[in-house]
Structures are given as structure tokens and as C-alpha cells.
Amino acid sequence: MEITKRQAFRLLTSAYLQKSSKLIQGKIWFQIHQRSWVQNNRPFSSSILLQPQTIVTRSKKQRNVCIRRSSFLTSRPLVLSNENGVPIIRSPYQDIDVPDVSFSEFVFSKLDEYKKVTCMVDHVTGRSYTCSELKECAIKVASALKRLGLKKGNTLLVFMSNCPEYAMVFLACGVIGVAVSTANPVYTPMEIQKQLEHSEATVIVSMSTMVGIVKEAIKFSKTLQTNVKEIIVVGKAEACRPFSTLLEDDGSAFPDNVDICPRTDIIALPYSSGTTGLPKGVMLTHSNLVANLLQLCRGPMQLSPERDTLIGLLPFYHIYGMVVVQFGPIIQGVKLVILPKFEPLVFLSAIQQHQITYMHLVPPLALFLAKSPLVNNFKINSVKTIICGAAPLGEGVTNEVNNRIGAELCQAYGLTETSPLISYDIAPAKVGTVGRMAPSTEVMLIDTLTGNPVLPGKEGELLVRGPQVMKGYLKNSEATSNTIRDGWLHTGDQAMYDLEGYIKISDRLKELIKYKGYQIAPAELEAVLCTHPAVQDAAVIGIRAGDEVGEIPQAFVVCKPNINAKEEELLTYVSENVAPYKKIRGGIKFVDQIPKTASGKILRRLLKEQL
Helix, strand or coil, X not given: CCCCHHHHHHHHHHHHHHHHCCCCCCCEEXXXXXXXXXXXXXXXXXXXXXXXXXXCCCCCCCCCCCCCCCCCECCCCCEEECCCCCEEXXXXXXXXXXCCCCHHHHHHHHHHXXXXXXXXXXXXXXXXXXXXXXXXXXXXXXXXXXXXXXXXXXXXXXXXXXXXXXXXXXXXXXXXXCEEEEXXXXXXXXXXHHHHHHHCCCEEEEECCCHHHHHHHHHCCHHHHHHCCEEEEECCCCCCEEHHHHHCCCCCCCCCCCCCCCCCCEEECCEECCCCCCCEEEEEEHHHHHHHHHHHHCCCCCCXXXXXXXXXXXXXXXXHHHHHHCHHHHCCCCXXXXXXXXXXXXXXXXXXXXXCCEEEECHHHXXXXXXXXXXXXXXXXXXXXXXXXXXXXXXXXXXXXHHHHCCEEEEEEECHHHCCEEEEXXXXXXXXXXXXXXXXXXXXXXXXXXXXXXXXXXCXXXXXXXXXXXXXXCCCHHHHHHHEECCEEEEEEEEEECCCCCEXXXXXXXXXXXXXXXXXXXXXXXXXXXXXXXXXXXXXXXEECCCCCEEEEXXXXXXXXXXXXXXXXHHHHHHCCCCHHHCCCCXXXXXXXCCECCCCCECHHHHHHCC
């Protein structure tokens, strides 16, 4: 179908009129540079340009909103086409220059800038650290790890809940050139065993309350009995080195001359299922993380030492907690109040006691703030901004939180594979979107059937490129090449965009199940089910279970001939072999066969139609 000048003008005018009814101040104007209009569903090559002259705000009756305007906004075009006529959505913020330094060098330079500022407080124990103290501890840990034989190219696995030692280990490894692989603290021995074997970690840092799981994993693996050289624990445990002994090191073995190539050497190795399949090691370089931290500081997530205090509740093993929550405030001289896990009364008392102004949350926590009667018993009106990520958040919950506690709740979007930040919103939020691109980030949307780019307001798969995009998947070149093609990372998420550069995530093309912000890979549960002696074949899908939890797994099972299995037996079997959040809460349906393509791919759409 031909796209005419008149149709283009109507599209732009309509978009402007819809917005103008909500504007209080500011103006936007459009400039169209026509080169050619192409027929037959091919990419158009006109350039659609939007130039914001001022920051657009919406009317909002809130008692406590702190409008975070960015000084880094530009007036450049946000949507334009490349040489092939493909529309590219750009960031409204100034580009970043990523310095050629290691992650630890970058963070150390910021710690030197805010030496006397308290950067971390453990809410449970009361321990606190200034920026200079954190750097000193990291240097001692690096020296101690060097004495234990860790060197560039090795991997260390961290199996802990949130605590100050997390950052110390991370920074120490960055100095030595060691990759840090992070594991979920609720993992079972089998899950830890798989990650240890795949990552080839030689040293483990854990806690005395969790180290039993590590020992159990090692006991049943000859590979780990050979590979793992040292287990270090926060606290005390038999046959383990206390973390406190690392802090007693004099720092004289601090390796200040390790030859690290920031753009290729790996600093972080979190595990993600990507768009499909089993968990994969995501190789993030020093430059990836430095770039993402700089992207944080250039937009609406920019913090102020004089104004802000941030709560560290999201788990540090997860890429969001690891980078955005743990190091985002530290490099800006902002205090981070650390919580090891979510306990409603502890969470609310921490906000009240420390006068928290800024929070990163996931949808279940946002729902707690919107619905729980406990919130009424605490003074939490210090909170000015809440950023919600990990899964889409409904407009209703967003408005409830905004109205109840008087803070602006915005959404952010990212992936483990993008370190994680791709886009974020700016207060006052454009509700229902995940904001606009982070600095130096570009996205493109393509039709999932034809591969052709889509116009504003139309759905397509979101592709992203920028300095935060991963190096690839560890030992999995096939998955890497399937995910990153022609320089673009295929997110597996379906989205749409408007002419102001705002992105709305509309659906997921990928198979992952999102349960309370956690990612569950169907293939992982299928693999566990198929190890049961009664199971011939299995498939798992996600089914909706309300706003509070999102989706839950449901399984379809084919039993072996002449063998009958009971649902409760299989549910118990899976529960014993996976983390609690991965349980098959949707139940099991026994079927004669699993529908598959000729190549063996499970047709999950047909399974959903059976429900």
C-alpha cells in the first residue's frame, strides 16, 4: 500500500493533536524531509523528525512529586531513517564517551571523588562504609584473592544475598581481571552445580547460612571437586575461609598492573535464558558496565548526593540489582541502604528510618505499595521517585502508587544482555510506556513475519544496539549469532513506538515465563520433568495468574507406555530440584503427545488453545 504525503501529514497531525490536549506547557513541532515513499511493504526512506523544544509535562495533583529534569536533553531528531530508509529511534539525551578503563578503575575514580560520603549502609546489621572505606576493603580483598591464586581469565562465583561484601568482591575481581558469575541465593544444589560447571568457577564466595547448598552441589560432581579450589564465607563454616580474613590482608599484593582490555575482557557473567532455552552465561565486558553506568547518570536516573538516598532491595545477583541498584548510587556519591530480602515491616521501616527518596522496584513490590494496609502505618512520604522494571506494570497500579504515596512511579526496560538498561521514563511519566532510549542507544522495530521495519504506532519486534550490548553467550556461538544479527540485538519483545521516541512493550515473543519479576525458562522445567522415570515427554507454558504474580508455569506431560504417574508425585519431584519460584504452580495436564513442528520445536500456542 502506498504511503502518500497526505497520509504522512495526517499521521503526524493526529499524533500532535492527541498530545496537545494533555499539555500544560511546552510545544513540539514536526519537520518532514521527504526523499521517497516506497510501495509494497518495503521500508520507507523519508525522515520523520521530532524536535522537542521544551520538556513536556502533564497536569498531576500530587503532594510530593519531584520532577527530575535532565540537563542532558538535546533537541535533535529522535526518529529518523538510515541510508536504506529504515526508521531508527534514537535517544533524546547527549551521547556518552566510554573511557578505555576497567570497571573497577572507573568506580574507584568515583569513590575518590566522594571519599568521605557514606555510600553503603546495611540496614539489618547497622554496618556502614564511606566511599574511601569501600575502596580500601576492595583493595584488601583483591590482594587476598591474588594470594589465593586467582588471576586474569579465572571466574569467581558469588552465591549470597544482598550485603556490602558483594560490591567489595565485584570491585576486587575487576582489578584482577576475574569474571564474576552471580547465582540466585534460592538456588538448589542441582542449579548451583550446573552454573559452577558451565562457568568453570574456581572460587566461591557465599554465606554461612547458604554454604551447605554449595557443598552439596560439589559432593555430587567430580568436576567441581577438581575445579573448585576455595570456598569463602561471610560468617563461619567448616572447611571454609572466613571473608573477614580477606579484610585483614595488608593490601601489598594488590595487582595494579594487570593488563585488562575493557572492550573485550569479561567482568560479569550472570545467567539468563535469553529469548528461549536453558540459562546461558551472558558475557558482559568492563566497557559494557561502564557504559551503562554512564547512561544511568545522563538521564532521569541521575541522582544527587544532597537530595537522594536509595534502597537496595532488588537482588544483586540479578543484572538490575547488580548494576543499576548496587553501583548506580555509589558512583554518584549517594547512600545505598541495603536489605538482604523483602520483609514488609523491615522494608517500610527502612524507608521511614533512612528517609529514602528513590527506589528501584519490580511489579509485585509496586503492588504491595498500592494495596497493603501496612503502608498506612509508616511515614514514607520522603519517597519522590520509583522506577519499576523486570516486567510490565499496569496503568492502574501505576496510578494507585502515585496517588497513595505521592511519588512518581516510572518504568524502565532492559535485559541481562544489555547490562541491563535500554530505556527509562522521565517524571512526569508517559504512563504505559517504558520511556525513551538511554544515551547512545538506538532501537528499531521489525515485522516478525516479513522482517520489514514498522511505522509509528504499529507493533514489531524490538531490536537494540549500543555500547551496553553484551559480548555474547559463554560457549554458545549459535545462540549468540541468533540473538545478535548485523549489529542488532533481537530482544524477543514485541513493542511499538511513537514520534516522541517513547517505547511501549506490548507482548513477549520469547517463551520465558515472568513470575513476580523472576524469569522462568520452560525448557529448564521440561528438562527436569523428563528426568523422572515415568515421563516420556513434557512441555511447559505460562498462564496468566493476576497482576500480583504475572504468570505461572503449567506443564503438559506424556507418560511412558504402561506407566502411570500422579500429578502430585511429579509436582513434588520438580519442587525438590528447582528454586521455589520455579515450581509448577499451574498444575500438570496429562496428554497423549506434545504438538511439535517438523523440526521438533514445541508448538506452545496449540497447548494454550487446549486450556
